[in-house]
Amino acid sequence: MTGQLKSAIDRFYAVNDKLRQNSKKLYLLVACADDAKSAMNGLLTHIDLMCDYLHWQKAGQVLAYSCFTKEDIVQTRYPEIARELGAGI
Numbered sequence: 251m252t253g254q255l256k257s258a259i260d261r262f263y264a265v266n267d268k269l270r271q272n273s274k275k276l277y278l279l280v281a282c283a284d285d286a287k288s289a290m291n292g293l294l295t296h297i298d299l300m301c302d303y304l305h306w307q308k309a310g311q312v313l314a315y316s317c318f319t320k321e322d323i324v325q326t327r328y329p330e331i332a333r334e335l336g337a338g339i
Contacts, residue, residue, distance in 0.1 A: 275309035283318035310335045
């Protein structure tokens with residue numbers, strides 16, 4: 251998890267009650283250089299716990315593995331999958 255994402259999540263604390271009042275949908279787009287499926291386990295567990303706590307619904311995700319550079323991503327189906335996910339919102 252990036253420091254920026256962790257900071258954003260930490261800022262939820264002040265408004266948790268308001269965030270929990272209305273169910274929201276969470277869409278997750280993540281890229282990592284590692285090709286091991288376990289590489290994102292920590293992040294995914296944290297997101298699951300956050301969604302449970304805030305009463306948010308995980309509505310979709312794109313997990314892009316083996317993508318160290320922009321060129322690595324461009325050569326995959328991940329951008330297409332992300333567009334399809336976005337089109338369904």
